[in-house]
Amino acid sequence: MTHDHSHGDDPHGHAHDHAHDHDHPHGSELSAVEARVRALESLLVEKGYVQPAALDALVEMYETEIGPHLGARVVARAWTDPAFRARLLAEATPAIAELGIGGRGGEHMVVVENTPETHNMVVCTLCSCYPWPVLGLPPVWYKAPPYRARAVSDPRGVLREFGVSIPETTRITVWDSTAETRFMVLPMRPAGTEGLPEEALAALVTRDAMIGTGLPLSPGAEIRS
Amino acid sequence: MNGGQDLGGAHGFGPVVPEPDEPVFHGAWERRVFAMAMAMGFTGAWNLDGSRAVRESLPPAEYLSSSYYKIWLEALEKQILAQGLATAGEIAAGHSTAPAKPVARTLSAEILRPRFRAGFPSERPPGAPARFAVGDAVVAKVMNPETHTRLPRYVRGRPGRVEALHGAFVFPDTNAYGRGENPTWLYTVAFAAADLWGPDADPGGRVTIAAFEPYLDPA
Numbered sequence: 001m002t003h004d005h006s007h008g009d010d011p012h013g014h015a016h017d018h019a020h021d022h023d024h025p026h027g028s029e030l031s032a033v034e035a036r037v038r039a040l041e042s043l044l045v046e047k048g049y050v051q052p053a054a055l056d057a058l059v060e061m062y063e064t065e066i067g068p069h070l071g072a073r074v075v076a077r078a079w080t081d082p083a084f085r086a087r088l089l090a091e092a093t094p095a096i097a098e099l100g101i102g103g104r105g106g107e108h109m110v111v112v113e114n115t116p117e118t119h120n121m122v123v124c125t126l127c128s129c130y131p132w133p134v135l136g137l138p139p140v141w142y143k144a145p146p147y148r149a150r151a152v153s154d155p156r157g158v159l160r161e162f163g164v165s166i167p168e169t170t171r172i173t174v175w176d177s178t179a180e181t182r183f184m185v186l187p188m189r190p191a192g193t194e195g196l197p198e199e200a201l202a203a204l205v206t207r208d209a210m211i212g213t214g215l216p217l218s219p220g221a222e223i224r225s
Numbered sequence: 226m227n228g229g230q231d232l233g234g235a236h237g238f239g240p241v242v243p244e245p246d247e248p249v250f251h252g253a254w255e256r257r258v259f260a261m262a263m264a265m266g267f268t269g270a271w272n273l274d275g276s277r278a279v280r281e282s283l284p285p286a287e288y289l290s291s292s293y294y295k296i297w298l299e300a301l302e303k304q305i306l307a308q309g310l311a312t313a314g315e316i317a318a319g320h321s322t323a324p325a326k327p328v329a330r331t332l333s334a335e336i337l338r339p340r341f342r343a344g345f346p347s348e349r350p351p352g353a354p355a356r357f358a359v360g361d362a363v364v365a366k367v368m369n370p371e372t373h374t375r376l377p378r379y380v381r382g383r384p385g386r387v388e389a390l391h392g393a394f395v396f397p398d399t400n401a402y403g404r405g406e407n408p409t410w411l412y413t414v415a416f417a418a419a420d421l422w423g424p425d426a427d428p429g430g431r432v433t434i435a436a437f438e439p440y441l442d443p444a
Contacts, residue, residue: 037254039319043311047325049268053334055260063249107344125233125377127277141243143293149235152432153422161241171429178375179411179435180347181391
């Protein structure tokens with residue numbers, strides 16, 4: 001396995017820590033952290049505290065089953081079904097559960113709606129709280145100091161770094177996830193999508209659009225970012 | 226605590242740099258740290274608030290220069306030691322030399338999906354009526370605990386307004402230390418950006434936090 005390390009100027013040691021992935025074809029030399037993690041897993045398995053099959057299943061679940069495609073389904077449903085949208089905004093957790101979505105890290109969901117007047121953006125300044133059942137595990141930038149520091153004090157500047165510019169007349173509300181309530185943004189439905197079926201609409205909904213650091217794609221540009 | 230984790234409003238960390246086509250994990254060891262932290266949390270040896278308290282107790286220089294899962298790894302080892310689940314020698318050797326300490330439960334692959342799908346709700350029956358109502362003017366307390374709290378520094382002493390009442394939830398400030406769940410009312414409190422950042426604020430902007438009742442005073 002190889003990864004793009006183009007973010008190697010990351011000041012938080014991230015690139016350094018995964019520079020020697022032991023999946024790597026030339027991975028004969030284990031880095032200190034890899035050796036430490038292997039030792040810890042051996043110990044916890046030997047003690048009977050963890051089961052290797054459960055660890056494998058956890059990884060598989062969060063790498064392949066739970067991710068932003070689930071949140072995109074929720075958004076697409078809200079765009080096409082006004083009664084669902086009303087339930088979602090009133091009480092998000094049971095509404096999301098109607099689609100068979102929910103669970104750990106999303107027990108207490110709140111969905112906030114973007115309008116021409118208000119743009120919403122989600123952050124966790126204190127750690128990394130993120131709505132796992134609808135978005136999966138958070139990207140590195142969401143957990144790293146630059147975003148956590150400035151999302152609350154300079155949201156418009158942060159949006160610019162994502163290439164997003166919203167009208168001066170649109171006010172920004174930032175949701176700092178300081179408790180077990182978890183926030184997802186319901187973005188505005190893009191123009192030119194009248195009559196598109198739910199599945200085609202879901203393909204326009206990016207992860208960042210549901211965090212509030214992006215906007216949905218326009219039809220014909222369904223390349224996930 | 227006023228540790229390295231309390232980042233809201235800090236300067237000097239540079240721009241946000243999203244990684245195109247970012248994988249869920251960067252390398253195999255991150256996968257295993259994530260999964261071990263989940264599975265060990267499931268044993269009941271500690272709770273989520275306790276994990277956050279340990280992670281944010283890392284010296285700020287170390288916290289801020291470590292990758293996310295490196296912080297998780299450091300905290301996981303500390304918690305295992307603190308709960309007497311293994312010794313430092315065993316952790317260093319990666320080999321057990323003493324009997325295991327009994328744990329309440331272990332996570333199996335079979336129960337993982339239904340159990341995580343059900344989730345681990347934090348809402349509890351309230352022990353007392355709510356002190357504040359939607360629309361109330363409040364002030365975030367000025368407080369300075371050396372222990373775990375979820376009131377970020379950047380709102381302390383600032384005026385806000387109650388926007389929602391979520392119910393009574395496990396109180397992290399006590400639960401982190403095994404001192405009880407103490408179900409506590411949780412509110413959405415909105416602050417005008419100008420009340421937080423003054424003339425440098427985004428015009429018309431607002432910031433909301435989820436605030437536990439003891440974090441608030443009437444305005």
